[in-house]
Amino acid sequence: MAVTIKDIAKAAGVSRATVSRVLNDSGYVREETRQKVLKAIKELNYTPSAIARSLSTSRTNTIGVIVPEINNPFFGEIIKGISQVADEHNLNIILCNTDDNKEKELKALKLLKQQRIEGIIITPTYPEDEFNREYLSSLENLGIPIVLLDGHVEYFNFSGVFIDHIKGAYDAATALIEAGHRKIAIITGYMNSRPARERLIGYKKALEINNIPVEEKYIFYGDYTHETAYNITKEILNMKDRPTAIFVMSNMMILGCMKAFYEENIRVPEDMAIIGFDKIDVLNIIGMNISFVNGPTIEMGKMGMKILIESLNNGKDVKELKRIILMPKLVLKGSEKLVKK
Template sequence: MTISDIAKLAGVSAATVSRVLNNKGYVKEETRQKIENLIQENGYRPNAVARSLTRSNTSMIAVIMSNRLNPFFANVLDAIESRAEQQGYSILFYNTSEDRDKECKAIAQAIEHRVMGILLLPVLDPDERTEELLAGAEDSGIPVVLIDRDLHNSDLDIVLIDNKKVVYEGVKLLIESGHRKIGIVTCPEVVKKGKTRLDGYVQCLKDYGMEMEDEYIYPGDFDEKSGYQACENLLGLPDPPTAVLVTCSSATLGCIRYLNEHSLQMGRDIGLVGFDDISLLGTLGYEITVMDRPMKEMGEIAYDLLTERMASPDTKRRRREILLQTRLIIRGSEKLQDVQAVS
């Protein structure tokens, strides 16, 4: 019997079970009683090694990210590093490359290094080992804050955006610009925000009385290649969309590359709305309309949440979910001028 087994029986996260075992952090009384009963009924005994670890006195914070090549992650990391430097903390960085085994290894190593806290941007499809290890971190007095991606049944603090709203506003802009055939490049639906962003697309079309065409939905990924392939697929349809909305910054770059190679001009031949106002777009001279996340603010707030937890690890507080506002930066690439060019 493990802490994850107790968590499954109780329908909560492993971190919640850990808080009950250690009498740390906020847990609803009803949930606490349920967990305590399950522990007693199943004869569960906590791992003695994990419980023997004490909170570190070092000045190191672990940052575990799933893809350092993604422009969004790079911007968030810059903000965290800047904040940490100002306050005298060092950063121990792990890149997991969307690999569950690497993520688990990184969390375990961070605990072994006795870091003061962990900032985690999880892989797309984490398994129960991740929750088990994060519970071990809490047993060791190491607080954890999530960034952008949530975990199943998690009660960890998290900083994220309203993923449904940001895509809804992007689709709305395209509709109001005259588009009636709008393609979308989605994130993987295995991650919660992927489905939520698609929900924003579907809801906006519905609100404007427009039919959703399944062939206009391309299941993308968090890389440039998927953006290129998406445009190749969508614009190669017998009746192609007149605009494409992309829900990932890396995929946005792939879409732009495809349009350039095929001499299609954004805002004239095809409408395009991308994701994240990354500096590379401006450096390359692209004036593209984007749904922009406050990347710097996300990193700073996640860092601040973590240091607050580090300062008072025994405080019984509810989970904090910080939902940040996004914005549309309009530069003209969403326009509809020549609908014949992609036909």
């Protein structure tokens, strides 16, 4: 049978209120009495209930983290950064994965509210231009600090940490152009998300600055999944006037491209050059040196967690929004080269 506070109070010869003060480190307790209670706790092998303690202190020391793709290395590194800072401040994390599903995200928000979490770090599934009353009400009704990571929610002002997607895409397209490419295809993500739109802007900007026409036939609209990227790559490889290079907007889509290349015996960069956005370590492990735009993901997680902690420490008095833009870095590994035949 589980040991209760009543059992400890009886063993120590004190009141239950005294035991509670010792457990929660609140209120004055004589040192002699405190030692009696601690001795009883040790002898009875008592483990305090986190739920019970949170009810008595009104603090759960728990924050919620909501991501759309837990299997994506991009979010894995973000979570790592969040976790590192959370550990330093003795904060617990409840992690929710939405699979890019709006209903799952709503469910996660409701679940976290029931768990009395103190704040949320979230990469929203909802596109920022889609007004959804139930979703916005869910955020508003939480009544706790919310920090966005690389996602925007229109109609609401939240602090957040974001990547300069325009610069990242511009640098990637420019690298292909400087390698000698003039026919450069792009596989986008969901165009109702700001990161995808900004990456397309960066791609077009690089072409325009270098006096290369932006041709619609080389713009392929994807959805961040490797399945769609696989099908699009097959389509690109069958084009009569096919491009010599492809800029791919996400790491997961790179996998789809590489699968299509493998099936069609396409060599990189001899037959087709390619640059991705965000890295995939497994490609390096198997010797496929693919150039990529590297977003500072671990740093993003750390900074998002620090912003949230600052909001928690300042309580409702904090009114200043913090929006931090991080610069991506282009990592060239040779797949961007133009091999003349």
